[in-house]
Amino acid sequence: MQPFVVNQHGRLVFPSNFLPDLDFSVIDSEEQLDSVIRRDFETKAPKGSDILQRARDGKYASRGDLMRDIALNLFWVNRFAMTMYDKQPMRWKDVPRNRSDIFLPIVAPWDDKDAKVTAVAEAYASLPPTxxxxSEDKVWKLLFNAYSHRTFDATTLPSVKPTIAEALAEPAQLTFTLADYDPDYTFFGYEEILDVDNAVPELEALQRWSMVLHNEYPWKGDSVRLTPVGELSDDDIVVLYLPRNRDVVRFVSKMKAAGADGVQDARVRTAELSKGIDAVDPISPYPPVNVHEAFAIKPKIEALAVVKGEYVCTNDDLIRNSAYSWSPMSADEISTKTGIEQRRYTARELEEISLDAAKAALAHAGRRPEEIGAVLFCSCTSARMMPSTATWITGQLGLQQTHCSVDLIAACAGLPYGLAEAVRLLQEVNRPVLLVCGEKFSDKIGTVRPSRMIFGDGAAALVIAPAPEGESGDFDLLQTYAGGPVTQVNSIIWPNPSFDNNITVYGPEVKSLAGRYLAQMIEELSNLPDTTGRAETAWDTVELVVPHQANKTMVIDLAKRAGLSADKLYFNIETMGNTSSASIPIAIADAVADKVIDRPMWIFAPGFGAGSVAGYSVMRIDPAIVAPSPDEAVATDSDAPESTDEAVTKTSARNSTDDMALAFGV
Known part of the structure; x- marks a missing residue:
């Protein structure tokens, strides 16, 4: 897990975005490592020759562009040193000769160094500030010091370095020596880097980068020499590479033992399993469950309570924390691409916020824990296996026994799946079922930008109980689906070894599965006669659509294609981000708070997501079921609203159906 931290200025900081920290426990081969390094360090980093040519051709419009290129180049130059090794200067006579876990970097001189260094110095001096x-001069001083004193070519660096004995076997090879080493040379501490503060988000990110890169060269730059290994004298100071952790030691040992034959990448073996699989349609469609006809005990929603992440993470916060692997993007561009202005994060455990939601729902329903017949927990981000989160919540509520307490993994279709199971269980227990949906994405994202832009943290809980005698209940239809092409099934993955075990989203495949399911759902409801007598078709009974809050821009586009009218849609993704299984219930609560649901209203709540799962419910929402939930968000930006009331007012304005009409251009 790679959680955020809050610095002394009250701002969110994502350390993994500027302090590379690969998980070598999941890297099985040099091929896999090369793929990660190429993606994160090489693809977007210009080479020294590229920077030279851009400077000579006048391609840099201002200093910011040049500084970014220099920083990305230095991250690339140090790609293996930063991810695998710690650098340790040591007098040559004190270096152990036979250790298998101490390595000596072998390098080649950097061609045209003087021309490349002179060109960037002249370019910076001639460019206007961005x-x-x-502030830019301070950042440039650190970056240029590292760049100008670089001595070696970085094009063909090996990830696995030779041991001392291996290096001595080829005495003509070059390594670093330091003519003058000061162990007290300036070094930026972890807290110093976290506490960087700049009014300009892009410049704050560059300042952190420059400090991290400076730390890769904790010695006077002009003291570095390249010396043949065979000519090292006892008093020469060499730079040793020490593995950062036990997993790196294991990886290096494994690669050395494998030799020229290498190690087969486990991902290749897994990919082979998916070849040649064609998805086939079921022998007949699965009709939705007509709750009125299928079940004797009618389900009623007694309460809905939500808990949102206590920290607001704005788009500016994302820019302040830009990773070395990200392309340039502004806060406005993130908003345009995703429809998200901010997302909510929590520093608490997923179980904690889920338990709080459960307690609030029970209190609002006026139910005692011993009245609950079953506990369901829907999540795709829980790291708890034993005991399951549902059983943990059961224990925390003081329940001696339930008929069933179980976790369901249906990702963004968690609510439809959970409701379907809750209604079925209701028939067995004839007593209230507690359904909890909770997600914590903030510590499972790492440097993956699409995931960082989209996902947030939150939890919601519902109490589903038998309706009083003579009442029809709050559900018309329930539907769940799963399956599709393998590429859609694997369109969202966590943990993903290819991305350092962080959550990854493959956008085109997600859009394909969402579009496929949304069209199927609307066609299904449009062709289904309404059996309640309220309208001609089931679709005609729907007064409001509260979809899974995936990506507003994507969902609006898909909704237009499916024929959804603007005045039937509600979004809160602008302020919450995508909270997967919790997104629909949190959006319902916000729709009540925004007076969009201002009376008992029939809503269509579709969800779709990871694993190519989907589902929906057509249900009645009475505003009275929503438990009071004071917004305790912590503003992390000096420009954030000064009060909760102001934040709610702005949120309400953005979430109105009038805003949806503007989005559709109608």
Whole structure:
């Protein structure tokens, strides 16, 4: 897990975005490592020759562009040092000769160094500031010091370095020596880097990058020499590479033992399993469950309570935390691409916020824990296996026994799946069922930008109980689906070894599965006669659509294609992000808070997501079921609203159906 931290200025910081921290426990081969390094360090990093040519051709419009290129180049130059090794200067006579876990970097001289260094120095001096001249000069000083004193070519660096004995076997090879080493040379501590503060988000990110890169060269730059290994004298100071952790030691040992034959990438073996699989349609469609006809005990929603992440993470916060692997993007561009202005994060455990939601729902329903017949927990981000989160919540509520307490993994279709199971269980227990949906994405994202832009943290809980005698209940239809092409099934993956075990989203496949399911759902409801007598078709009974809050831009586009009218849609993704299984119930609560649901209203709530699962419910929402939930968000930006009331007012304005009409251009 790679959680965020809050610095002394009250701002969110994502350390993994500027302090590379690969999980070598999941890297099985040099091929896999090369793929990760190429993606995260090489693809977007210009080479020294590229920077030279851009400088000579006048391609840099301002200093910010040049500084970014220099920083990305230095991250690439240090790609293996930063991810695998710690650098340790040591007098040559004190270096152990036979250790298998101490390595010596072998390098080649950097061609045309003087021309490349001179060109960038002249370019910076001639360019106008991008944001703030004084701050930019401070960043440039650190970056240029590292760049100008670089001595070696980085094009063909090996990830696995030779041991001392291996290096001595080829005495003509070059390694670093330091003519003058000061162990007290300036080094930026972890807290110093976290506590960087700049009014310009892009410049704050560059400042952190420059400090991290400076730390890769904790010695005077002009003291570095390249010396043949065979000519090292006892008093020469060499730079040793020490593995950062036990997993790196294991990886290096494994690669050395494998030799020229290498190690087969486990991902290749897994990919082979998916070849040649064609998805086939079921022998007949699965009709939705007509709750009125299928079940004797009618389900009623007694309460809905939500808990949102206590920290607001704005798009500016994302830019402040730009990773070395990200392409340039502004806060406005993130908003345009996703429809998200901010997302909510929590520093608490997923179980904690889920338990709080459960307790609030029970209190609002006026139910005692001993009245609950079953506990269901829907999540795709729980790291708890034993005991399951549902059983943990059961224990925390003081329940001696339930008929069933179980976790369901249906990702963004968690609510439809959970409701379907709750209604079925209701028939067996004839007593209230507690359904909890909770997600915590913030510590499972790492440097994956699409995931960082989209996902947030939150939890919601519903009490589903038998309706009083003579009442029809709150559900018309329930439907769940799963399956599709393998590429859609694997369109969202966590943990993903290819991305350092962080959550990854393959956008085109997600859009394909969402579009396929949304069209199927609407066609299904449009062709289904309404059996309640309220309208001609089941679709005609729907007064409001509260979809899974996946990606507003994508969902609006798909909704237009499916024929959904603007005045039937509600979004809160602008302020919450995508909270997967919790997104629909949190959106319902916000729709009540925004007075969009201002009376008992029939809604269509579709969900779709990871694993190519989907589902929906057509249900009645009475505003009275929503438990009071004071917004305790912590503003992490000086420009954030000064009060909760102001935040709610702005949220309400953005979430109105009028806003949806504008989005559709009608």
């Amino acid at each position: 944001w703030d001249a004084e």
